[in-house]
Amino acid sequence: MLCLWLIPALAQSHDWSAYDGLLAAHVTPGERNGIHHHRVDYQAVRQDPRYAQALAIVANFPVAQLTERSARLAFYINAYNLYAIKMVIDHLPLESIRDAGSLFSPVWGKEAGSIGGQPVTLDEIEHEILRPMDEPRVHFAIVCASLSCPNLRSEAFTAEKLEQQLDDQTRSFLLESSKGLALEGNRVRVSQIFDWFGEDFEAAGGVETFLRRYRELPASIRLRADLPYDWSLNGL
Secondary structure, X not given: OOOHHHHHXXXXXXXXXXXXXXXXXXXXXXXXXXXXXXXEOHHHHHHOHHHXXXXXXXXXXXXXXXXXXXXXXXXXXXXXXXXXXXXXXXXXXXXXXXHHXXXXXXXXXXXXXXXXXXXXXXXXXXXXXXXXXXXHHHHHOOOOOEOOOOOOOOOOOOOOOHXXXXXXXXXXXXXXXXXXXXXXXXXXXXXXXXXXXXXXXHHHOOHHHHHHOOOOOOOOOEEEOOOOOXXXXXXX
């Protein structure tokens, strides 16, 4: 267990080594239901001492020090992904993360953990903190523990590497025809993420303009955000 008196010093230097090690050890490529994804060994994560260390870093992080946009984005992306993992682990066994909630109390609105001593939900991190930062690529960085989500990166996001990491996450997702983008002649089918959060891509010129930054597409296309979304757990 990480000594709590070390947390402020680690937070100031944005030390994600425990979380980095956790991801590197327990996130591996896989395929299920015809979908390529990064699978998570949730049982192994639960037993790894670095899991408790990473949770302690996030829970006690002095967020007032996050004065730079890149540092703020990286922190809250990591926090979302770690608390999505925690939500799964806290409710195992599960077929889907949505099973941790119910029709009247969805998992996204349930307390997932705390940041700076305040309880937070996954919805709050996503909709009240990350989305207002006007970075559409964040939708390919946060991972809701499901097969059709973008792949969980096997390293922590950092302010120093954020631009490269966000571009890599976006490009990799849009190369996955089973869940990101499927090109059939001039018909382009993309993830329902682009329907759910279409307004977030307006500042980037709209969904089609955004897509063309990462994929070569025909001059004239028929675009539909209708690829099936598989909510099955991205576990082993």
